[in-house]
Structure formats: structure tokens, C-alpha cells
Amino acid sequence: MSDVISTRTVCCKLRVESAADATLRTTQAAFNAAATYCATVAWDQNITNKNTLHHVVYGATRAQFGLGAQLACCARDKAAEAVRAARSNHRASCPSFRDDGSIRYDARTYRLMPLDRVSLNTLTGRVVCQLDLGDFQRQYLYDLTWKIGGAELIRRANVWYLCLTQSKQVPGPDEPMGVLGVDLGIVNLATDSDGETFSGAQVEKVRERYHVRRQRLQAVGTRNSKRRLRKLSGRERRFQKHVNHVISKRLVAKAAKGCKALSLEELTHIRENVTVRHTQRRRHSSWAFAQLRSHISYKAVLAGVRVVFVDPCNTSRTCSACGFCDKRNRKTQSHFQCLSCGFVAVADVNAACNIADRASVNLPMASDPRVQMQAASL
Numbered sequence: 001m002s003d004v005i006s007t008r009t010v011c012c013k014l015r016v017e018s019a020a021d022a023t024l025r026t027t028q029a030a031f032n033a034a035a036t037y038c039a040t041v042a043w044d045q046n047i048t049n050k051n052t053l054h055h056v057v058y059g060a061t062r063a064q065f066g067l068g069a070q071l072a073c074c075a076r077d078k079a080a081e082a083v084r085a086a087r088s089n090h091r092a093s094c095p096s097f098r099d100d101g102s103i104r105y106d107a108r109t110y111r112l113m114p115l116d117r118v119s120l121n122t123l124t125g126r127v128v129c130q131l132d133l134g135d136f137q138r139q140y141l142y143d144l145t146w147k148i149g150g151a152e153l154i155r156r157a158n159v160w161y162l163c164l165t166q167s168k169q170v171p172g173p174d175e176p177m178g179v180l181g182v183d184l185g186i187v188n189l190a191t192d193s194d195g196e197t198f199s200g201a202q203v204e205k206v207r208e209r210y211h212v213r214r215q216r217l218q219a220v221g222t223r224n225s226k227r228r229l230r231k232l233s234g235r236e237r238r239f240q241k242h243v244n245h246v247i248s249k250r251l252v253a254k255a256a257k258g259c260k261a262l263s264l265e266e267l268t269h270i271r272e273n274v275t276v277r278h279t280q281r282r283r284h285s286s287w288a289f290a291q292l293r294s295h296i297s298y299k300a301v302l303a304g305v306r307v308v309f310v311d312p313c314n315t316s317r318t319c320s321a322c323g324f325c326d327k328r329n330r331k332t333q334s335h336f337q338c339l340s341c342g343f344v345a346v347a348d349v350n351a352a353c354n355i356a357d358r359a360s361v362n363l364p365m366a367s368d369p370r371v372q373m374q375a376a377s378l
């Protein structure tokens, strides 16, 4: 198997002195104005290639917005990538960037220094800031098996953060000996084809509590309540991320231990194919399935586990024992009973088994030594 590149992002809080803060704000505004200009040019002239764009915008970016040579290139790259993404998503209008958007840094525009400091390029030379590292960030940044690449400087609620990208070459996955299917859902956040379930009940209780508190704060509308709302949304986001980490870690570890591939439905399923009662709509749309899926994907890469995405069509209506497909097979949300062969199962487990089956059809499997021995003795 060939190697694959795994990437991860480490976000670090910055301690910025007031003079540096002012400089960074000015730079941030100029950088994003320049990126918006580059995007407009790329959009209007239909340019997708960075080099072509460079020749068209470079002079103006420097003269009009006062960016140095290197930051001008970073603004161009940010713009070019946004335009390309907008085109491939068939967006109707050109992307633009707010004054307080992020600044992109690359190897030539920022430098990590001893004692957890970082030097950042600005409109007026470099500023040096202190990285405020927790144990987690330190452990990540000082792990020399990961190579540090570019970074994004962002400002959230008047605090600066530097998000550094790290990458590492890891061996590609071995050929699996089987497939662990995973069904993502609302009542059960995840169910695997071994029958293990990650219930959404506990999560839902916490989210409900946040929701009530948020409504109360929104009704108050004072400055203090707005500040508390912001805090609340941060806490809710972190809680959600934590749950997704726990589930993805468990699933990937299980697949790795059994030398199995993981299979998931293509994500569109969750929003499009499920009928949702009105009371469930809020929790339904807000739960971060996309995040859970991306957590599973990147952890799988690191663990050498292959991930396969399968067609989600009818996975919950098809019998995993005989293949008979009928809407009425699924009696209730949780109960599956096949009208043809009588097979009975927990509905989500049945779906997970179908998801596993669909993946194993097209997947080259490592030959099981036991199977080979049986064949030899025939």
C-alpha cells in the first residue's frame, strides 16, 4: 500500500500586546480587502490557475493594499481557493472576505521561535507574539513526527488565535479482513454492524438544556446576556466536538483491532431521506454529522483503517438476512421485521449490516488464512 498524507490543525491562543494588536488589525483588514480584490478579478476573468492570477493581480495588490510580496501571495492563494470552491459548488456570486476574516500565513510569512513565540509578517514589518499553549497543544506542536506547515490567524471576540496545520506521512491501509458498517442517526448517533450503539439520549438532554438557556438569554437582550450567549455557544460546540471524538475513536479502534474497513453512508442521507417530526427538526439539523464523519475519516487514516462510503438508498428498509426490500419491513423507528423471511433485528443494526455488506461487495479483501486452509483440504 502506498503512503497517504494525514493532516491536522492545532489552534493556539496568542498573547498580543496592544501595539501589535493594532498592527495585526490593520494588516487583517488590508489582507482581506486584497483577497476580495483578487477574488473579484479571478471571478470576472474566469481565472482558476494561481500563476495566471498572480500576473494579473500582483502589482495592484501591493500598490493598492500595501501588502508585502509574501503576504500578497497568501492573499492571492486564499482568493484563488475560495473562487475555485465557489465554482465547483455552483455558487452564483463571487466570494468576498470580511475585514475581520483570517490572515493566511505560509513558511515565508511566519516563523515559530524558541520559548513558544511566533513572529508574524504585517504591513509594517514583523510582530512577535507569545503562544499560549495548553498541555494538548504543546504535545501536538512538539511532536516532531508531524511537520508544521502553514497557519491561519483568526480573531474571535477580540482574542487572536493561530491555527497551525501539521502533516504526516502514514502508511496506507492494509487490505481488510472484513467490514464494520456504521449507521448514523438521530435517536442513536451511531450504530455499528456488531450491534454496538451510541445513544443520542444523553447528548439530547444536554442540548435541550442549552437550548432553554439560550432562549432565555435571547429574550433578555442586554449586553451581558449577549456575552453569556457567546460563551454558551462555545461551550455547546466543544461539547459536541467531544462527543464526536469519543464515538469516532471507539469505532476506529474497534475496526483496527478486527483488521476491518469502516463503511458509512454518503452523508446526504441524513438530511434528505429521513422524515423528521417537527419537534425533532432543531436537534436534527444542528447535530454535527459532518464533523463526526470527518473525525472518523482522519482517525481512520492514522490508524491505517480504510473508510468506504456507500450508496445510502434503502439501507433501513432492506432485510440484511435475505435482501428483501419493503418500507413496511421497518415497523417502528427501532424495530425491523422482514415481511419475507421473518428476520427480526434492531432497525439501526440491520441498517449497519446493510452498509457493511454494500462496502464488502466492491472491496478487495485480504484472504483469510483459515479460508485458505479449508480450501486446501478439499
Ligand SMILES: [Zn+2]
Pocket: 319, 320, 321, 322, 323, 324, 338, 339, 340, 341, 342, 343
Ligand atoms: Zn428477510
